[in-house]
Amino acid sequence: MKQFSLAAMFALALLTTTSCTGKQANNNTQDTDTVAVSVEETAPAANYYGTYEGTLPCADCSGIKTVLTLKGDTTYDLSQEYLDKKDGKFAESGTYTVENGLVTLITPSSGDKTYYKILEGKVALTDSTGTMAEGVLADKYILTKK
Numbered sequence: 677m678k679q680f681s682l683a684a685m686f687a688l689a690l691l692t693t694t695s696c697t698g699k700q701a702n703n704n705t706q707d708t709d710t711v712a713v714s715v716e717e718t719a720p721a722a723n724y725y726g727t728y729e730g731t732l733p734c735a736d737c738s739g740i741k742t743v744l745t746l747k748g749d750t751t752y753d754l755s756q757e758y759l760d761k762k763d764g765k766f767a768e769s770g771t772y773t774v775e776n777g778l779v780t781l782i783t784p785s786s787g788d789k790t791y792y793k794i795l796e797g798k799v800a801l802t803d804s805t806g807t808m809a810e811g812v813l814a815d816k817y818i819l820t821k822k
Contacts, residue, residue: 724779724794728819732801737761744781744792744799744819746772752781754790778806797821 725748731739741757752772758764770784779799781790792799793806800808801817809817 724774724799727822728799729822730819731759731816732756732819733813733816734758737764742819746779754781776806778802792819 725746727743727745729743731741734740738759741759743755745753750771750773751769753767753769755765755767768783770782772782773780774794777794779792779794781792783789789804791802791804791806793802793808795818798818798820802808808814
């Protein structure tokens with residue numbers, strides 16, 4: 677959606693700058709359409725689809741084994757196992773959105789939201805503004821694409 681908006685804004689700017697020249701504007705309009713299509717075609721595909729795995733930090737256990745699958749239909753599956761905890765397995769499915777490289781998981785039953793920043797071949801658990809963890813545990817909040 678954002679890529680389409682950028683392409684549309686580019687096309688509008690190009691049309692605006694050439695609209696005062698009469699017939700030439702028609703020629704540029706055709707070129708503008710071609711440029712807009714090219715921008716769409718060369719925009720990166722949704723290469724964040726897939727399954728991510730890792731073990732997140734846990735305050736009262738040895739970690740939370742996490743498997744997150746982002747599907748092309750904007751649904752996700754999330755399973756988490758609190759290691760060394762009895763009855764520590766949880767699973768949920770829901771929908772997600774992506775805006776500015778930030779994935780927002782939405783839990784259907786509660787409306788709760790969880791945020792992951794899209795990285796190259798990874799996603800990082802973040803706060804609602806997309807701020808990643810810092811310090812010695814920062815790399816522990818990253819799930820790697822499988």
